[in-house]
Amino acid sequence: MTNGFRRSTDLQAELHRVVPGGAHTFAKGSDQYPEGMAPVLQRGRGARVWDVDGNEFVEYGMGMRGVTLGHCFEPVLAAVRDVLDRGISFSRPTDLELAAAEDFLSIVPGADMVKFCKNGSDATSAAVRLARGATGRDVVAMCGDQPYFSAQDWFVGTLPISTGVPEAVRSLVREFRYNDLDSLAAVLGAEPVACVILEAATALAEPAPGYLEGVRALCDEHGAVLILDETITGFRWALGGAQAVYGVRPDLSTWGKAMGNGFPIAALAGRRDLMELGGLGTDRPRVFVLSSTNGAETVSLAAFRAVVAAYRDGDPVATMEARGAELAEGVNQAAAEAGISDFLDVVGRPSCQVFRTADATGTPSQAMRTLYLRENLLHGVLGQSYVISAAHTRADVEHTVDAARAAMPAYRKALETGRPEDLFDGRPVAPAHRLMAAPRRLLVTKS
Structure with a gap:
């Protein structure tokens, strides 16, 4: 007691x-x-x-x-201690950023590039912004059976308590039902849609046979960007996330939660042609994706690399x-x-x-x-x-x-x-x- x-x-x-x-x-x-x-x-x-x-x-x-x-998983703490006396935040990239990005891309083979950030909300919101920039469309199709995607306006505007979110933002989201391809087809057939965002699975709902493949096909048919939110499923369903379990390749995926075993790190990953729109050296109009002071601080990157090592060394x-x-x-x-x-x-x-x-x-x-x-x-x-x-x-x-x-x-x-x-x-x-x-x-x- x-x-x-x-x-x-x-x-x-x-x-x-x-x-x-x-x-x-x-x-x-x-x-x-x-x-x-x-x-x-x-x-x-x-x-x-x-x-x-x-x-x-x-x-x-x-x-x-x-x-x-x-x-207090000791290998993660040891990795963090190792970087503490070498500096946390700099005015240029570190070699640790490259190593962490290569680690990430090695476990998510469907992704060509990755951008680190601090929480899943920022990653999903950046994915939505990138999809809108790439397609020139405004409307977002979101799985309405899944409770939470972001603390930012595009999602908060769909909640019963949405005070402070402009109606112009709230009006740009359409909902579809999980494991119901007809509901998604209705949304995509009604108007141009920038992206479809969903979790591949949840604790209580597995994808029906052919469902995720059907989502992928509908996105291709209608020119919508497919975003898988792996904030929960990543490192809990598998090291490579739900996409590795179910064999579906999204255009973009968002990650967070267990990436750092408690240290604050998240990620946006995806196809090179999309991700490069948020970088330099492209002849297409650039999209503001992610830019933050602490997106690549060394402590969380070190923690992430130690987590990946632990998953590779054990199960x-x-x-x-x-x-x-x-x-x-x-x-x-x-x-x-x-x-x-x-x-x-x-x-x-x-x-x-x-x-x-x-x-x-x-x-x-x-x-x-x-x-x-x-x-x-x-x-x-x-x-x-x-x-x-x-x-x-x-x-x-x-x-x-x-x-x-x-x-x-x-x-x-x-x-x-x-x-x-x-x-x-x-x-x-x-x-x-x-x-x-x-x-x-x-x-x-x-x-």
Whole structure:
């Protein structure tokens, strides 16, 4: 059991005083946790973290899916230490930029050039800008079943909360449905489209046979640039991303999250004829793609190269898949034994799993989620999902299954009474994608 959360609660109040929302990422907000039980962390190692109250947790989510090798993975830290006393940021490129670019292109054979940046939002937005510049078109076709592509206006304008985004920007996005080629064909057939952007797969949705090939063919037919967002799938589905798993070659791809095992690095990659439009020495009109002070600082490039080396020397994806499968089997078996498997289960790709919490009617329930999170926290497990890392051991998985099993009597009681709120203090946790709370609207023609 925990030591309580008094110090975390005090510090969280101070965070709300100086940081809007009390956190720098919506998914890290205290409203994502049971009231009075939002740990403020101090340190981590491997798959474990410690908070300011001295509580130790097996952690899932792992830096918003950005840490696949574990916290404080020594080969990455060693690579970073090696560059610290040689300088971080310069007024000219470094030899490290060349080495990192060559590393990247060696693992993504469908890409001819790469440009590094700091986060996936900048990479996807640069890809959209490049596609618009290359095609001379303004409209973007975006998969509406996938929750998040960018913090920039072209995407934020599609959200229910889009205050501050001009209508002229909001009107340029059309949505299509995943695994539904007809919906994409309708969008592409209605007007000229600059690009089609989607994730090849998500934790809960795999491409149907022929779907990605059909997307590729439709883009070719209509002259649209195909952008695959590999921010999550890269280094978690495979070293070469989802495109390596499913055998589809995009025109552009965007990367982030696990590239640096927690260090801030992302990338835009793609065909040479497109990428060169954002460079020098082209006789075509140049496109402003990416230019930033810290895009190629040495620390994150060194971390990225060490991550690539770790993937080449071992098989972190296989480890994540194996531990994730063991976790799902253990929790789902425990739920079946408790007679609640219709209401609580673990689903998704083993390297990127979530748990589903439903009430007695089978409806997804934030109150039931709150109860499950509470019981897990009390038993030393922290996470809004079961997104795993290669640092999770069998002992970590067994600990997690034991914590889930310990949560099930309370969960079953809540199902029986229909009043989960009686078993926790305060309000239920907020939805994971609070900006996505309202239903999204399918945009096929101009609004």
